[in-house]
Amino acid sequence: MSCYSATGFPDIRRRLGSRWGRVVLGGLLLLVALPSLLPLDPYRVDLESILAAPSAAHWLGTDETGRDLLARLLLGARATLGIGLAATVLAIALGTLVGALAGYRGGVTDAVLMRLVDFGLAFPSLFAVLLVASVVPPGPVPLVLVIGVTNWMAAARLVRASVRQLRSAAYTEAARALGASAGRLIRRHHLPNLAGILVVIGLVQFSRSILAEATISFLGFGVQPPAPTWGNLLMGAQTAVFTAPWLAIAPGLAITLTLIALASLGIGTAPARLPRLAAEEGHHTHAASPRSAPPPASHLVGARAKVEGPRSHQPAEPPGRPALPSRS
Amino acid sequence: MIAFLLRRSAELLLTLGVLLLVVFAVLRLAPGGPAQVLLGPDRYTPALEDRVNHVLGLDRSLPEQAVRWFRAVLEGELGTSYFHRRPAAQVVLERLGATLLLAGLAFALSLAVGVSVGVFAAARQGSRLDRLLSHGAVAVIATPGFWLGIGLILLGSVWLGILPSAGMAPIGREGDFGARLRYLVLPVMTLAAGHAASLALYARSALTEVLTSDFVRTARAMGASAQRILWRDALGAAAVPIITMAALNLAHFLEGSIVVETLFGWPGIGQLTTASVARRDYPVLLVISLWAGIVVVTANLAADLLTRFMDPRTVEE
Numbered sequence: 001m002s003c004y005s006a007t008g009f010p011d012i013r014r015r016l017g018s019r020w021g022r023v024v025l026g027g028l029l030l031l032v033a034l035p036s037l038l039p040l041d042p043y044r045v046d047l048e049s050i051l052a053a054p055s056a057a058h059w060l061g062t063d064e065t066g067r068d069l070l071a072r073l074l075l076g077a078r079a080t081l082g083i084g085l086a087a088t089v090l091a092i093a094l095g096t097l098v099g100a101l102a103g104y105r106g107g108v109t110d111a112v113l114m115r116l117v118d119f120g121l122a123f124p125s126l127f128a129v130l131l132v133a134s135v136v137p138p139g140p141v142p143l144v145l146v147i148g149v150t151n152w153m154a155a156a157r158l159v160r161a162s163v164r165q166l167r168s169a170a171y172t173e174a175a176r177a178l179g180a181s182a183g184r185l186i187r188r189h190h191l192p193n194l195a196g197i198l199v200v201i202g203l204v205q206f207s208r209s210i211l212a213e214a215t216i217s218f219l220g221f222g223v224q225p226p227a228p229t230w231g232n233l234l235m236g237a238q239t240a241v242f243t244a245p246w247l248a249i250a251p252g253l254a255i256t257l258t259l260i261a262l263a264s265l266g267i268g269t270a271p272a273r274l275p276r277l278a279a280e281e282g283h284h285t286h287a288a289s290p291r292s293a294p295p296p297a298s299h300l301v302g303a304r305a306k307v308e309g310p311r312s313h314q315p316a317e318p319p320g321r322p323a324l325p326s327r328s
Numbered sequence: 329m330i331a332f333l334l335r336r337s338a339e340l341l342l343t344l345g346v347l348l349l350v351v352f353a354v355l356r357l358a359p360g361g362p363a364q365v366l367l368g369p370d371r372y373t374p375a376l377e378d379r380v381n382h383v384l385g386l387d388r389s390l391p392e393q394a395v396r397w398f399r400a401v402l403e404g405e406l407g408t409s410y411f412h413r414r415p416a417a418q419v420v421l422e423r424l425g426a427t428l429l430l431a432g433l434a435f436a437l438s439l440a441v442g443v444s445v446g447v448f449a450a451a452r453q454g455s456r457l458d459r460l461l462s463h464g465a466v467a468v469i470a471t472p473g474f475w476l477g478i479g480l481i482l483l484g485s486v487w488l489g490i491l492p493s494a495g496m497a498p499i500g501r502e503g504d505f506g507a508r509l510r511y512l513v514l515p516v517m518t519l520a521a522g523h524a525a526s527l528a529l530y531a532r533s534a535l536t537e538v539l540t541s542d543f544v545r546t547a548r549a550m551g552a553s554a555q556r557i558l559w560r561d562a563l564g565a566a567a568v569p570i571i572t573m574a575a576l577n578l579a580h581f582l583e584g585s586i587v588v589e590t591l592f593g594w595p596g597i598g599q600l601t602t603a604s605v606a607r608r609d610y611p612v613l614l615v616i617s618l619w620a621g622i623v624v625v626t627a628n629l630a631a632d633l634l635t636r637f638m639d640p641r642t643v644e645e
Contacts, residue, residue: 127620130613131613132356217586218472241482252478
């Protein structure tokens with residue numbers, strides 16, 4: 001455990017600052033910045049070149065009204081990544097709040113909140129999102145709210161687990177013995193400790209949110225055309241798949257590559273940040289130093305839940321599961 | 329055991345109660361209503377909207393609506409579909425068969441493929457093939473279902489031209505089993521792929537851990553064949569968490585089926601969900617939420633029972 005600091009910050013920074021991390025972060029930033037840098041108009045209708053195949057003039061081809069797919073894909077990155085990021089921040093904030101409340105208060109508060117979390121984790125969130133979509137007009141802001149509100153549970157559970165553990169840590173006792181107030185304890189000692197974990201959950205949640213946005217927009221209840229997102233570009237592509245398959249390939253590839261990139265960042269950080277927590281939740285932990293390079297997949301899934309001991313009705317997520325969303 | 333069952337059943341009912349309350353709140357508190365949808369843009373006037381709301385009971389106070397509604401649900405009266413003008417429960421039940429067929433086949437396929445690949449990879453841990461399979465599984469997990477589905481349509485229907493891309497059966501030949509089978513191939517593959525991949529990773533890691541345990545070494549020392557150890561002894565020991573994981577996945581098949589059914593025009597509950605959202609057909613959405621809730625809690629309960637049945641160590645003192 002010597003390779004990470006007490007606060008968790010430097011470790012995360014190193015992970016995100018690794019070559020892979022720089023490539024991924026740089027790529028995402030570039031995606032968001034490019035629409036302003038390139039002389040492409042995502043809304044320009046060109047009836048001369050409807051459903052044109054990729055060419056020198058239109059690198060990724062054009063859609064059913066002759067709009068340039070590359071331009072729309074790049075602008076769509078802003079929507080998809082932006083909504084994903086905002087929803088992630090909301091989900092993590094809510095999860096931290098609930099998790100910390102449950103962890104510090106304990107007792108009845110804890111029991112009630114954790115039942116709520118169990119319930120939320122069990123119910124397929126796409127149903128909840130669609131329910132809300134049936135009553136709220138679609139758009140970016142409702143999307144952020146609904147994705148955030150249906151995705152805070154995993155964060156709450158992890159934060160609660162680490163808060164409980166921090167609360168009983170020896171240094172907490174020491175600080176308390178020295179007369180530190182509860183507020184000072186949380187601010188100075190516990191929050192910095194949580195930061196590392198929050199970054200890790202944030203990475204997982206970011207890919208979940210991206211996938212959620214894409215799925216809802218694909219189904220037609222998210223961001224409405226003509227504003228492009230990766231999801232609604234695919235919705236449009238579906239109808240033209242027999243005549244213009246290129247419309248489907250690029251947006252889908254964009255989503256998949258982004259999720260894989262985020263997953264590989266998560267793989268770097270997850271085992272490093274979560275071992276103590278995992279031990280508390282009853283999972284096997286990886287003893288290997290995070291910097292050694294074990295066979296890749298073993299870190300992707302973490303280890304299976306131990307079978308001994310009573311289970312709660314839903315096993316906690318294995319700590320090192322792939323930093324990927326559940327299926328939808 | 330009986331006390332356990334009773335407690336779990338009580339929890340189950342409580343969960344469904346909470347679910348109903350949430351659904352009610354979401355559907356009733358939000359702006360916009362079914363009247364506009366029912367009337368359509370041509371016939372819509374505010375006066376008519378009030379009348380429709382009155383007929384549907386939507387003009388009463390919220391607590392009153394909630395009480396009336398809970399009582400109706402308890403009596404098995406789940407409302408009439410605004411769109412179909414028939415009992416909502418009937419509309420949903422008609423679609424149940426199609427969804428069960430699709431999800432059931434996909435579940436079986438993902439279990440078979442996922443566990444096989446996982447065991448196969450665990451036996452060759454660290455080899456090039458193992459790395460290939462594991463990275464492949466991660467790539468599949470990172471692929472959204474709808475994109476995978478479009479890709480399969482491209483491959484099977486557009487380029488190869490051998491598989492139908494939408495629907496459940498050829499028109500006019502609904503009784504032809506062989507013809508219907510072809511319609512299942514693409515949706516089942518799409519729905520199964522992600523789960524197969526995550527199960528493969530899960531099974532691989534479960535097996536990896538078991539394979540280092542003492543009893544495996546003993547079996548090896550006693551001369552048991554590698555295949556026997558792998559598929560019988562080790563897989564047997566790792567079966568509980570794998571099956572639990574698979575049962576818990578069942579709930580997420582519901583999510584997947586929404587996307588897959590909509591994409592492939594499969595006439596099941598998933599497609600009904602998206603259609604009902606677009607139509608604001610609240611009674612149908614309510615029944616669907618109830619059905620989703622029942623599936624989820626039942627799957628959780630099944631996973632629990634299975635674990636207890638297969639591994640006596642998990643029984644609480």
